[in-house]
Amino acid sequence: MSSKNQQTAASCAAAVVVTDLDPYSALFDLWQLSSTKRRTTTLDEYRKVLGAFAAFVADKPLADVQRRDVLAYRDSLLVRGQSATTANHKVGILRTIFRTAVDYELISTNPAEQVRTPVQGAAKTRLAFTADELNRVFRSDTYTAGKRPRGGGREAAFWLPLLALFTGARLEELAQLLVRDVHTANGLGHYLHISDEAVHAQLKNVSSKRRIPIHPILLAIGFMDYVEKMDGAVMLFPDLKRNVRGRLGGYFSTFFSAWLRNKVGITDTRKVFHSFRHTFKDACRAVGIEEAVGDALTGHTTPSAGRRYGNELYPLPPLFEAIERYEIAGLDLSHLYVRPYMPRLKRSELKMIAAFYGVVVAFVTGRAWRGRPPFVMAQWQGAEAGVDVASNTVISGFLPEHKLVLVRAWVEIHREELLANWHAGGPEGEFFRMEPLR
Numbered sequence: 471m472s473s474k475n476q477q478t479a480a481s482c483a484a485a486v487v488v489t490d491l492d493p494y495s496a497l498f499d500l501w502q503l504s505s506t507k508r509r510t511t512t513l514d515e516y517r518k519v520l521g522a523f524a525a526f527v528a529d530k531p532l533a534d535v536q537r538r539d540v541l542a543y544r545d546s547l548l549v550r551g552q553s554a555t556t557a558n559h560k561v562g563i564l565r566t567i568f569r570t571a572v573d574y575e576l577i578s579t580n581p582a583e584q585v586r587t588p589v590q591g592a593a594k595t596r597l598a599f600t601a602d603e604l605n606r607v608f609r610s611d612t613y614t615a616g617k618r619p620r621g622g623g624r625e626a627a628f629w630l631p632l633l634a635l636f637t638g639a640r641l642e643e644l645a646q647l648l649v650r651d652v653h654t655a656n657g658l659g660h661y662l663h664i665s666d667e668a669v670h671a672q673l674k675n676v677s678s679k680r681r682i683p684i685h686p687i688l689l690a691i692g693f694m695d696y697v698e699k700m701d702g703a704v705m706l707f708p709d710l711k712r713n714v715r716g717r718l719g720g721y722f723s724t725f726f727s728a729w730l731r732n733k734v735g736i737t738d739t740r741k742v743f744h745s746f747r748h749t750f751k752d753a754c755r756a757v758g759i760e761e762a763v764g765d766a767l768t769g770h771t772t773p774s775a776g777r778r779y780g781n782e783l784y785p786l787p788p789l790f791e792a793i794e795r796y797e798i799a800g801l802d803l804s805h806l807y808v809r810p811y812m813p814r815l816k817r818s819e820l821k822m823i824a825a826f827y828g829v830v831v832a833f834v835t836g837r838a839w840r841g842r843p844p845f846v847m848a849q850w851q852g853a854e855a856g857v858d859v860a861s862n863t864v865i866s867g868f869l870p871e872h873k874l875v876l877v878r879a880w881v882e883i884h885r886e887e888l889l890a891n892w893h894a895g896g897p898e899g900e901f902f903r904m905e906p907l908r
Contacts, residue, residue: 474901476616483869489699491874492529493529493531494523494524494529494532496534497520497532497567497570497571497576497783498516498517498520498567499698500570500571500574501516501566501567501570503793504570504573509715509716510716513701514908515563516563516567516843519560519563519564520563520567520842521566522560523540523543523564525542526539526542526546527539527543528579528788529549531829532571532576533576533577535568535577535581536581537581537582537583537585539581539647539906540561540564540581540582540585541585543564544560544561544585544587546559547560548587551576553588554588554706555848556698556812558586561582561585561586561587562582564582565580565582565583565585568580568581568582574821577809588856595740596740596741596742596744596745596853597738597740597741597745597748598748598749598751598752598827599665599736599741599746599747599748599749600798600801601798601801602800603734603736603741604635604749604798604801605800605801605802606735606736607631607730607736607816608632608803608806609612609630609805610734611733612627612628613806613820614630614805616876619729620709621707621721621723621725622722622725622726622729623645623707623710623711623722623725624697624707624709625709625814626645626707626709626710626722627722627725627729628727628770629693629707630644630645630707630743631692631743632688632693633655633662633725633797634690634743634746634747634749634750635686635746635749636684636685636687636688636750636766636793637662637682637684637685637744637767638682638747638750638751638754638767638768639662639664639682639721639747639768639769640678640718640744640747640769641723641744641771642717642718642719643664643678643744644719645707645717645718645719645722646705646707646719647662647664647705647707647717648704648705648706649697649700649701649703649704649706650667650695651663651664651706652694652706652852653852654716654852655786655790655852656851656852657817657852658683658786658787658790658814658852659683659684659790659852659853659854660683660684660689660852660853660868661681661682661789661790662682662683662684663681664678664679664680664681664682664769665679666678666679678769679769679783679842680769680784681783681784681786682766682767682789682793683786683789683790683792683793684793685793685796686687686794686812686814687803687811689809689866689867689868689898690806690807690808690809690811690812690866691803691806691807691808692808692809692812694868695808695855696866698870698871700726703770714826716880716890716902721744722743723742725743726742726743728742728803730742740842747768749798750767750768750796751764751768753796753797753798754767754792754796756799757792757795757797758795759792759795759796760788760792763784763789763792764792766784766789766795767789767792781857790814794813794814798820803839809864809865809866809867810856810865810866811866812856812865812867815834815838816849818836818845819834819835819836819838820832820833820834820835821833821834821835821895821899821901822903823846823891823901823902823903823904824880824903824904824905824906824907825906826876826880826906826907826908827873827876827907828850828851828873829848829849829850829873829876829877830848830850831846831847831848831849831851831877831880832846832849833846833847833891833892833895833899833901834847835895835897835898835899836897836899837897839896839897839899840853840854840897843858843859843860844860844878844888844892844893845857845858845859846857846859846881846888847867848869848873848874848877850869850870852865853868853869853873854868854869855867855868855869857873857874857877857878857881859881859885859888859892860885860889862881862882862885871882876907878908880906880907883907884904884905887904888904891904
């Protein structure tokens with residue numbers, strides 16, 4: 471049977487099924503078939519809403535359901551005291567399921583299309599953190615006394631708030647990260663790959679699949695050192711436990727809210743873990759990050775149809791440029807640095823002086839040269855670290871230990887030559903090539 475005939479047969483079969491005694495249950499099954507990788511909680515919610523609507527219209531045949539039926543259902547929700555936001559959400563579920571009915575040609579038009587209730591003056595249920603509140607969070611004993619509470623998933627209690635602040639990612643997206651989800655891009659740096667490729671992983675929507683560069687401040691705090699320490703493990707935060715709904719961030723969310731109230735003293739119940747995401751969005755606007763780039767970083771669906779064309783994932787260079795600009799005025803995390811903080815250098819500011827065993831060693835030029843003691847930038851497969859020539863110590867960034875050992879051995883051998891090369895080349899970058907490590 472040809473592909474076209476198979477599709478026709480499938481549509482006919484669907485039509486037969488849906489005209490059985492329980493067309494709404496059959497419609498739900500069709501929607502579920504065409505909507506893969508939905509959470510169990512989402513499936514339950516959609517089933518309940520469709521069932522409630524079916525009961526409200528007394529199981530009226532699908533083809534007879536009109537827009538006025540959906541309006542009446544919405545109004546009944548409001549009369550029963552449900553909020554406009556909740557009513558809109560439930561109508562949105564009906565809209566999604568009825569689209570499946572349209573796709574299978576069971577109905578000609580979607581009766582829930584354009585049915586909405588204006589939400590006026592609604593108070594925000596989640597608020598962004600202020601810089602003062604963030605300073606209080608990151609000066610708590612988790613960050614100053616080495617406390618790693620069991621209820622917070624040990625190391626997860628330290629890293630999840632920091633990652634949320636500098637990526638804007640949702641809690642579950644971070645909690646379900648694998649060690650292999652931390653990648654490097656040559657010439658750019660490290661990034662997180664948020665996806666649903668792992669068996670346990672689930673995302674809120676299609677646009678949630680994305681790449682988020684790791685901010686230089688996270689590198690200074692030692693995030694890549696933590697990742698390297700977890701080499702050989704599967705989960706990036708293995709001490710997080712799933713709740714009854716199977717969510718790795720479920721128990722952590724409860725822990726964090728209690729910790730925020732009792733340990734940090736932030737008592738406004740609108741301040742929760744999700745507030746980091748609001749903080750990220752506000753900070754992106756404050757530093758002038760383009761809306762499309764901000765949406766690509768946070769995984770928000772963009773309103774522009776034109777942006778749906780092109781590759782599935784947003785290009786990395788503008789994402790790295792945006793993260794480089796991202797900052798929060800008044801926030802001071804310098805007490806957490808285990809490496810000196812250094813903004814990412816542009817390729818045009820680097821000039822190679824040697825290469826060996828896959829490592830490229832370069833001097834900086836221009837503005838990056840001026841006022842700094844001599845140092846080299848060593849790069850390997852997207853990772854890079856600055857190494858001070860005089861002390862042979864890492865001053866910025868991150869390089870895997872097996873490559874860093876080679877770089878430091880080379881610096882030790884060529885220290886005097888490196889110092890002479892640095893001063894001779896100057897900010898113009900007129901450096902001479904040097905012998906590699908052999």
